[in-house]
Amino acid sequence: MRKLLIPSAIVSIAFMALLLSAADKTTSGKTSLPAASDSSLPAPARAAMNSIDPEHIRAHVRFLADDLLEGRGTGQRGGDLAAKYIATQFALYGLKPGGDNGTYMQKVPMVGVTTEPQSTFSFVPNSGPPMNLKFGDDYVASNETHQPDVDVNADIVYVGYGIEAPEYKWDDYKGVDVRGKVLLMLVNEPPSNDPNFFKGKALTYYGRWTYKYEEGARKGAVGVILIHKTDMASYGWDVVRNSWGGEKDYLKENNQLALPLDSWVTLDVARKIASDSGKDLDKMMQDATSRDFHPIQLPVKLKAHLVSKIRDIDSSNVVAMLPGSDPKMKGQAVMYTAHYDHLGIHPDMTGDNIYNGAADNATGCGILLELARAYAQAAEKPKRSIIFAAVTAEEQGLVGSEYLGQHPPVPAGNISLDLNFDDVPPIGTPEQTTVAGAERTTFYPVVETTAKQFGLGIVPDARPEAGHYYRSDHFSLARVGIPSFSVNEGDKYKGHPNEWGLEQAKDYNEHRYHQPSDEYRPDMDFSGDALMARFGFDLGWKAANMPQVQQWQKGDEFEAARLKSEHQTAGSLGGSGESH
Numbered sequence: 001m002r003k004l005l006i007p008s009a010i011v012s013i014a015f016m017a018l019l020l021s022a023a024d025k026t027t028s029g030k031t032s033l034p035a036a037s038d039s040s041l042p043a044p045a046r047a048a049m050n051s052i053d054p055e056h057i058r059a060h061v062r063f064l065a066d067d068l069l070e071g072r073g074t075g076q077r078g079g080d081l082a083a084k085y086i087a088t089q090f091a092l093y094g095l096k097p098g099g100d101n102g103t104y105m106q107k108v109p110m111v112g113v114t115t116e117p118q119s120t121f122s123f124v125p126n127s128g129p130p131m132n133l134k135f136g137d138d139y140v141a142s143n144e145t146h147q148p149d150v151d152v153n154a155d156i157v158y159v160g161y162g163i164e165a166p167e168y169k170w171d172d173y174k175g176v177d178v179r180g181k182v183l184l185m186l187v188n189e190p191p192s193n194d195p196n197f198f199k200g201k202a203l204t205y206y207g208r209w210t211y212k213y214e215e216g217a218r219k220g221a222v223g224v225i226l227i228h229k230t231d232m233a234s235y236g237w238d239v240v241r242n243s244w245g246g247e248k249d250y251l252k253e254n255n256q257l258a259l260p261l262d263s264w265v266t267l268d269v270a271r272k273i274a275s276d277s278g279k280d281l282d283k284m285m286q287d288a289t290s291r292d293f294h295p296i297q298l299p300v301k302l303k304a305h306l307v308s309k310i311r312d313i314d315s316s317n318v319v320a321m322l323p324g325s326d327p328k329m330k331g332q333a334v335m336y337t338a339h340y341d342h343l344g345i346h347p348d349m350t351g352d353n354i355y356n357g358a359a360d361n362a363t364g365c366g367i368l369l370e371l372a373r374a375y376a377q378a379a380e381k382p383k384r385s386i387i388f389a390a391v392t393a394e395e396q397g398l399v400g401s402e403y404l405g406q407h408p409p410v411p412a413g414n415i416s417l418d419l420n421f422d423d424v425p426p427i428g429t430p431e432q433t434t435v436a437g438a439e440r441t442t443f444y445p446v447v448e449t450t451a452k453q454f455g456l457g458i459v460p461d462a463r464p465e466a467g468h469y470y471r472s473d474h475f476s477l478a479r480v481g482i483p484s485f486s487v488n489e490g491d492k493y494k495g496h497p498n499e500w501g502l503e504q505a506k507d508y509n510e511h512r513y514h515q516p517s518d519e520y521r522p523d524m525d526f527s528g529d530a531l532m533a534r535f536g537f538d539l540g541w542k543a544a545n546m547p548q549v550q551q552w553q554k555g556d557e558f559e560a561a562r563l564k565s566e567h568q569t570a571g572s573l574g575g576s577g578e579s580h
């Protein structure tokens with residue numbers, strides 16, 4: 001039934017899209033935006049850039065955030081409709097399909113895993129009664145192996161931060177064989193103010209929970225238990241519970257580092273495990289901050305039975321290409337990304353149960369589509385090709401972009417740069433931009449000059465310790481070596497003091513972020529979104545025409561991935577740009 005319903009819906013959406021774009025003509029060009037005063041782009045490029053219109057972005061956001069789109073859930077009808085809408089726009093702009101078999105759709109095969117309530121999770125000390133935990137309140141757990149059930153009965157080894165980082169001369173494992181064990185570890189990384197040691201206050205990838213699970217799997221452990229501590233995780237237990245309490249989506253193919261059991265426990269539970277082992281958790285945590293830390297086998301076993309509901313999920317990235325104008329350089333590309341998925345619809349919720357995701361991330365999609373239109377209609381084309389990718393399943397853990405990184409339409413080594421747009425506030429004209437991560441790339445001097453041309457101050461990441469760099473889609477592309485960062489607005493807005501911007505951000509985080517109230521409102525002001533799109537256009541155009549592709553700075557954690565991908569694609573310069 002569902003399949004039968006879709007075609008007519010697509011027809012009406014395409015028709016609505018035409019109506020919307022026709023309606024836009026009347027409002028186009030009314031908003032005056034600060035354009036680059038001394039943009040160094042050639043005149044045809046500048047004309048294309050200046051055609052980027054806040055009212056076009058509004059039209060896309062209004063449509064994508066409509067209740068009819070049902071919150072654009074991954075693997076849900078609303079998400080599929082959003083993908084079709086975006087593909088339709090790409091087609092109307094005359095862009096080349098960059099997906100599977102000559103289509104705009106790149107299918108992302110995923111598996112959804114939901115831990116069932118009949119699962120059990122207990123700590124069994126060598127002497128004394130077992131501690132039986134309650135799912136959600138005391139622990140969360142998931143089985144990454146896509147099996148319907150698994151039994152774990154294994155010794156627990158405390159491994160401190162669970163990090164092996166030769167470049168910082170840090171090894172929490174010290175060669176101890178942890179195969180078949182369950183590893184208990186801390187989130188985050190050893191605290192430091194030294195920029196040469198785990199990048200000082202900033203979080204590196206070693207501090208992210210995804211790394212911890214991957215490292216556990218590499219060491220042959222059967223499970224990892226992370227100890228939640230609010231300041232160390234930079235978010236509360238409710239965030240852990242919400243994001244692990246329901247379905248977790250994984251790439252179907254990417255299964256070599258899959259753990260039978262990945263989990264979190266609350267700080268209280270961790271304290272109890274420590275005291276059952278005759279130890280003090282605070283002391284254990286303190287000991288872990290030393291280079292001399294050694295793994296400790298605890299006199300406690302984990303006994304768990306995880307029952308999982310497994311289902312296949314089909315969802316697609318939507319990918320379009322603008323071929324470059326230079327016969328030698330068109331095998332290389334610059335990429336723009338924005339996720340189109342959001343949290344969908346929650347049928348058993350009372351009241352408004354549609355997570356419209358107007359700001360997150362219909363705004364980024366509107367920007368991506370305006371960029372695509374402007375490039376497609378430019379009277380002159382850049383030398384390198386341009387890729388436009390609206391990715392799926394970001395809210396499920398950057399899954400769509402992970403797949404895109406592993407299956408790029410042009411080999412990763414030939415992609416000079418990725419610029420990502422995620423949750424760009426429609427609240428006015430910013431006088432600042434955030435480009436966290438750009439300073440780690442060879443492209444940064446261009447970013448600085450261009451920001452100046454746009455009258456935009458660059459604000460550094462206010463909380464580098466929170467590791468935001470690792471939480472949006474550009475990170476998936478950085479992992480395969482592509483210099484990548486997100487472009488967003490800073491705190492200072494035209495006509496307002498600095499505090500106003502901070503208040504807006506706080507109000508959004510508390511009252512709308514990841515809530516059904518993130519809805520389109522007619523009083524939204526998309527001039528900042530258009531400005532970010534123009535700024536991104538200018539940056540991308542420059543990157544697409546510079547003699548060299550961009551790199552990570554020497555010694556950066558993604559440098560090795562870049563070298564590897566360039567090695568793999570050596571000689572493919574000027575190739576057909578086919579998928580590999």
Ligand SMILES: [Zn+2]
Nearest residue numbers: 360361422423
């Ligand atoms: Zn987002």
